[in-house]
Amino acid sequence: MNRRDFVKTVGGMSVAALGTQNARAEEAAAPKEFVGVLVDTTLCVGCRSCEFACAKVHGFPEPDPSPDVFKEPRQTSTKQWSVVNRFETDKGEMFVKKQCMHCNQPACAAACATKAMLKTEDGPVIWRADKCMGCRFCMLSCPFDVPKFEYDSWIPKIQKCNLCWDRLQEGEKPACAEACPVEAIKFGERRDLIEMARARIAKNPDTYVQEIYGEHDAGGTGYLYLASVPFEQLGFRTDLGTVAYPEYTKDFLYAVPVILTLWPAFLLAVSNATKKDND
């Protein structure tokens, strides 16, 4: 190994290092509190006003108004960012709104190589068409299986709830929260919503289960749910744990700069040590 080889190797390495930098899970260190939504499923009457308002605001076709849609629990789709499902529970019929959970530390945004999927400082997780390369790693990573992909288009988009990001910029509430006739969907700062939810549980301990879904699940989510029956009965995944999903790749990403600096030095040293004609 002469000096020229060394310089070349180091040069190559710094290019590589540029590529990875010190990759770390985005810290939720925004100065302001995230906004979120509290859904009280004990209040929901299943009128689906939120569904219709959502479709209207975002320019999607009007959802099928027939009550037949309740026969099977539905998933959100490329044409419906929000759906209401009906569940048979211990306490009778219950309705649950389903949409993007707007995680505090979203797996989808950590997965995105181009920052197309972005956790905004205000809280909503948004998707940006001009950045996305369509790799669908967000779909693979999302513990709630929320992002949906337009497989039938040659210029496909990812479709998912953006918490009415455009409306929030203009000082308005999300369309679903505004449309709800029974105030089952409450928009506000996440901290206030948790306080409100706790107060409701404390006031009516017989009505509610002693848990707010989303307070800690998957590291905490922007959407929070109250219920009168265990959440498994309402189609929620309760096996997600309380660790934020980006944490699962953090160890690997932390190891990258270490390997990127130590490995070449080690390889250079071994290569020099095994050289036969220079000693």
Added chain:
Amino acid sequence: MEIHTDNGSKLALVLSEGRRFGRFLVSEMKPKGKIVTPFNVFAAVVLLVAAVLLVIRFTRGLAATTNLSQDFPWGIWIGFDVVTGVAFAGGAYVITFMVYILRLEKYHPIVRITVLNGFLAYVFYAGALLFDLGRPWNVINPIIGNSFGVSSVMFLVAWHFMLYMIAEFIEFSPAAAEWLGWRRVRKLLGSLTLGAVILGITLSTLHQSGLGALFLMAKNKIHPLWYSEFIPILFFVSSIFAGLSMVIVEGTVSQRVFRRQISPEHRAAHDEIIIGLAKVCAGTMYIYFFLKILVFIHGQHWNYINTPMGWWFLVEIVGFVLIPVRLFTQAVRFRNLSLIKVAAVLTLIGIVLNRLNVSIIAFKWYAIEHYVPSWMELEITLGVIVAEILVLRWIVNRMPILREPPGWALDRPEPARKQAFVVKEGERKEWTVTSM
């Protein structure tokens, strides 16, 4: 190059050199063998159908050609083409490590073919990623820096694929320079080799494991027998013997198909090379098996063993890790080359199983409607493989990959190789090229 003082004759020389070079390129473009062979006909049909399907895919979306769904965003174009293909291409970084870092000169004869294979595998299999990307025109976004998703494993993998392809190209480029007769370029490129090798090994370590790290956030979607926080390490370790098994199988095929190009010395050395590689395979596979068992016990997954997924897990671990590693060990002890080849093939099947299990089969194993690839996805994958083989054959038939390099290229600063060939300088033979 001669130096001419007269400008006119200089120009004339440049022109005539240019014309000569042009004629050389044109003649090299022509096929070198029979055009209508069974393989060529097969390849033509496969490529034609794949081309038509790709037009449909890019005009009508992924749904027109694939069975991908909202529940299964990744199919075999990722699970096989990229995740498995890159593991198979791991031979390049292992062999360059052995030859340029450990300086085990015994393996020098297979460096070029392995590096070329690795380079083409990345170009074609990682390149096939473009078919899978929904918005491929944005693929440069993570590279040009208008939006660095530095917290993304995908970002790391994208960068490393690109940088690794450059490193592999540099490692391979001296052969191209020798083919074109560019002596000074050849010298320059040769001097870059060690740097490219070190960069390549480092990048490989990270992106072989990075491909596994892609699945870390799919924690609740992959069956517990396959999901573990050690997926990156398991992917890295298995890429070593996956790559070497590929070198063994590919080398066996090359010895037949390109027999005329391979010197008798190389042919004689080949058995020893294969046995050496089998030893490394056996060693790393024992480590891998040990790690797998450790992860299994650590995860306390006994309760899953007597379920259909558990039996499937045992098929992978016993049938395609434990059995081939025993075969490798036996084969090395008794110097049984055909047994080594059997073990290598079993190992490769095991790698396909493992990568497909993590990315597809054990992914959402609970789903009622599980993803199964469409015939069109399989056909396009076959097209990618066929295209790679054609390009590989084209290059091997023209450049000194298996053949010895031209005499002028031998005085490079690679001591052992120099020694090996200086002796034979007087009795150099021309290795004729007859296959296409």
